[in-house]
Amino acid sequence: xxxxxxxxxxxxxxxxxxxxxxxxxxxxxxxxxxxxxxxxxxxxxxxxxxxxxxxxxxxxxxxxxxxxxxxxxxxxxxxxxxxxxxxxxxxxxxxxxxxxxxxxxxxxxxxxxxxxxxxxxxxxxxxxxxxxxxxxxxxxxxxxxxxxxxxxxxxxxxxxxxxxxxxxxxxxxxxxxxxxxxxxxxxxxxxxxxxxxxxxxxxxxxxxxxxxxxxxxxxxxxxxxxxxxxxxxxxxxxxxxxxxxxxxxxxxxxxxxxxxxxxxxxxxxxxxxxxxxxxxxxxxxx
Numbered sequence: 529x530x531x532x533x534x535x536x537x538x539x540x541x542x543x544x545x546x547x548x549x550x551x552x553x554x555x556x557x558x559x560x561x562x563x564x565x566x567x568x569x570x571x572x573x574x575x576x577x578x579x580x581x582x583x584x585x586x587x588x589x590x591x592x593x594x595x596x597x598x599x600x601x602x603x604x605x606x607x608x609x610x611x612x613x614x615x616x617x618x619x620x621x622x623x624x625x626x627x628x629x630x631x632x633x634x635x636x637x638x639x640x641x642x643x644x645x646x647x648x649x650x651x652x653x654x655x656x657x658x659x660x661x662x663x664x665x666x667x668x669x670x671x672x673x674x675x676x677x678x679x680x681x682x683x684x685x686x687x688x689x690x691x692x693x694x695x696x697x698x699x700x701x702x703x704x705x706x707x708x709x710x711x712x713x714x715x716x717x718x719x720x721x722x723x724x725x726x727x728x729x730x731x732x733x734x735x736x737x738x739x740x741x742x743x744x745x746x747x748x749x750x751x752x753x754x755x756x757x758x759x760x761x762x763x764x765x766x767x768x769x770x771x772x773x774x775x776x777x778x779x780x781x782x783x784x785x786x787x788x789x790x791x792x793x794x795x796x797x798x799x800x801x802x803x804x805x806x807x808x809x810x811x812x813x814x
Contacts, residue, residue, distance in 0.1 A: 532560030532780035565598035605639035678713035709734030712751035718759035747803025
């Protein structure tokens with residue numbers, strides 16, 4: 529496993545562009561990055577010229593983009609047919625954009641339970657939508673990764689519901705992105721990862737307060753990061769990485785949330801790196 533970082537930290541801390549965020553990541557010694565399409569790297573944010581500049585900057589900095597974070601623009605579990613069509617079009621554009629940057633996986637969530645929409649219908653709508661975007665990704669040789677969000681109003685909010693969604697969507701290019709901090713918020717232990725053996729394509733490394741999603745510097749919250757990382761290794765994620773076209777899996781720091789007070793974003797990364805180097809010296813950024 530290797531360490532990476534999401535570009536969103538510098539956006540939420542100081543409104544940085546994706547280009548500036550890439551420079552900051554490279555300056556801190558990272559080789560692997562997740563591009564945050566929700567914040568500043570989505571098709572809606574970048575002109576054609578800016579999209580090409582991202583590709584050029586990745587090459588110039590020697591960065592390997594591994595994961596693209598891009599959500600549907602509506603809640604897919606309650607969206608109308610017209611809204612779902614818009615979402616499919618937007619995410620398909622995102623797949624093509626990611627591919628132009630050398631990324632073969634896109635991460636999204638399955639949507640939220642909505643008042644007035646029966647739960648069975650919401651789940652069925654999400655499954656159907658995810659099957660469609662998986663089919664479009666497969667045409668492009670790409671993978672779709674679902675990330676569980678640790679809130680009761682999300683359809684997929686823990687590893688068990690992730691396993692359920694993986695089974696119902698039933699596409700060979702549909703995988704799970706595991707956020708270790710989200711596992712802590714969902715009160716899941718390291719052994720719970722076993723239910724996703726062979727299905728973990730990527731991981732995020734975050735830390736939080738026990739009852740609050742904070743994305744604070746890793747090691748300053750309550751998540752048992754060392755035990756989770758060991759469980760990932762024991763799960764054989766590097767052994768299974770060839771399934772996704774990789775030599776090994778990347779675990780990317782996810783730091784910062786919108787409106788958080790971040791006095792020094794780079795220092796948040798340094799604090800997180802120092803902690804991980806102490807508890808998991810087998811992980812490196814290059």
